[in-house]
Amino acid sequence: MAITLGPNQYGKAEVRLVTVQREGTVHHLKDLTVSTSLRGDLAATHLTGDNADVVATDTQKNTVYAFAKEAPVGEIEDFALRLGRHFVGSFEHITGARILIDEHGWNRISGHDHAFSQAGSEKRTTAVTVQGDQAWVVSGLDDLVVLKSTGSEFHGFPRDEYTTLAETNDRILATAVTARWRYQGDGIDWATSHAEVRRILLETFADKHSLSLQQTLYAMGEAVLKEREEVAEVRLSLPNKHHFLVDLSPFGLKNDNEVFYAADRPYGLIEGVVLRDDAEDAGLAWHTLAAF
Numbered sequence: 001m002a003i004t005l006g007p008n009q010y011g012k013a014e015v016r017l018v019t020v021q022r023e024g025t026v027h028h029l030k031d032l033t034v035s036t037s038l039r040g041d042l043a044a045t046h047l048t049g050d051n052a053d054v055v056a057t058d059t060q061k062n063t064v065y066a067f068a069k070e071a072p073v074g075e076i077e078d079f080a081l082r083l084g085r086h087f088v089g090s091f092e093h094i095t096g097a098r099i100l101i102d103e104h105g106w107n108r109i110s111g112h113d114h115a116f117s118q119a120g121s122e123k124r125t126t127a128v129t130v131q132g133d134q135a136w137v138v139s140g141l142d143d144l145v146v147l148k149s150t151g152s153e154f155h156g157f158p159r160d161e162y163t164t165l166a167e168t169n170d171r172i173l174a175t176a177v178t179a180r181w182r183y184q185g186d187g188i189d190w191a192t193s194h195a196e197v198r199r200i201l202l203e204t205f206a207d208k209h210s211l212s213l214q215q216t217l218y219a220m221g222e223a224v225l226k227e228r229e230e231v232a233e234v235r236l237s238l239p240n241k242h243h244f245l246v247d248l249s250p251f252g253l254k255n256d257n258e259v260f261y262a263a264d265r266p267y268g269l270i271e272g273v274v275l276r277d278d279a280e281d282a283g284l285a286w287h288t289l290a291a292f
């Protein structure tokens with residue numbers, strides 16, 4: 001029996017980085033969580049403990065902070081590309097890098113130069129994979145919580161001896177959107193693209209009369225691909241944040257779709273990929289070592 005080392009990567013996870021950029025008295029804040037993973041010819045350290053080719057994860061962390069000082073962080077996609085290309089370009093045995101960045105939003109407190117309030121749970125994300133001189137960018141957002149109080153139905157599903165769910169022509173539809181979209185082409189304006197994709201996701205969720213969350217998922221992805229040619233593929237994960245009608249009949253009251261119980265679990269989880277048939281090849285864009 002032969003035993004061999006399989007795919008591996010290593011790096012520093014969740015480096016917390018906050019930068020303050022000063023423009024006179026007006027400050028600009030960036031709040032990022034950066035994770036670096038390096039790949040390459042790393043058999044020696046695994047097999048013998050020879051660390052000659054191991055760029056320490058501590059060095060990776062320091063590089064994140066030093067890069068944030070040496071030039072403005074800018075858009076997270078650009079920062080991730082800079083970091084990834086640096087590691088691959090600087091160390092002979094490092095042939096690939098995967099840089100994940102989450103951006104936590106802060107809103108300026110109205111009229112204040114240097115005071116902010118946290119925007120909420122939503123995060124802007126990017127995952128950049130560099131391999132040799134190639135690079136792939138997958139951006140997205142996490143935890144964009146949305147709800148519509150009508151314009152959603154769910155009926156026509158099979159009924160068996162275990163089915164209790166009532167059919168409905170008018171329900172609350174709520175979800176926390178996790179979206180990932182894969183970019184294709186060059187010269188992408190990351191900030192504009194992100195803002196536009198987010199706008200399209202929100203508008204489609206609001207406008208599309210929904211017969212299922214699955215139908216809404218497809219419509220959201222389709223709308224992004226129709227309007228944004230720089231996007232090759234959209235992946236969505238939509239937890240169905242159920243709002244159940246409360247039975248008020250024990251109190252002699254009728255519930256005219258007004259009083260709901262917002263359940264937090266279990267929840268339906270609707271996930272899917274929407275893609276163009278002429279999209280550029282995905283390459284290593286989605287490539288993770290999701291072993292655990």
Ligand SMILES: O=c1[nH]c(=O)c2[nH]c(=O)[nH]c2[nH]1
Binds near residue numbers: 154165240
């Ligand atoms: O939009 C929905 N899709 C489902 O698959 C489902 N299943 C369920 O119980 N409620 C819903 N709603």
